[in-house]
Amino acid sequence: LYYKSLITILFLIHYFVLSFRTTLILNDPTLFGDLDNSIQHYLIPKNAKTQNIKDAYKGFYMDNLITKNDILVPLENVIDNLEEYFNEKYKKEETGEEETEHV
Numbered sequence: 001l002y003y004k005s006l007i008t009i010l011f012l013i014h015y016f017v018l019s020f021r022t023t024l025i026l027n028d029p030t031l032f033g034d035l036d037n038s039i040q041h042y043l044i045p046k047n048a049k050t051q052n053i054k055d056a057y058k059g060f061y062m063d064n065l066i067t068k069n070d071i072l073v074p075l076e077n078v079i080d081n082l083e084e085y086f087n088e089k090y091k092k093e094e095t096g097e098e099e100t101e102h103v
Contacts (some may be wrong), residue, residue, distance in 0.1 A: 006085045015078060018043070022061075035065060058077075068071050 008041040021042040025031045036058075044057045064071050072078075 005089075008082055011078070011082065012075075015072065015075065017027060019072055022065065025065060026068065032065075039065070 006058070023040045025042060031042075039058055039061045040054075043061050044054055048054045049056055052084070063069075
């Protein structure tokens with residue numbers, strides 16, 4: 001239960017930081033005017049090491065910010081999905097089933 005709370009808290013922090021940064025870029029004419037650098041500086045994760053991964057993030061953010069599409073799903077959906085994930089995970093641990101990765 002401790003890990004569930006910790007993971008949920010860390011995810012929510014990440015969610016709010018990303019939400020803040022995308023809102024900042026969209027509403028600041030200087031940042032939006034230099035979208036390429038803003039995406040690289042504020043949105044591409046530091047752990048994106050290869051150029052292909054960085055380009056994928058950049059393309060995703062560029063496409064969605066230019067068209068002003070929602071990048072994040074509503075927080076209620078995120079919390080529901082986390083709850084569902086943890087319920088399924090703990091159910092498998094209690095029954096001894098091995099976790100399989102969904103493809």
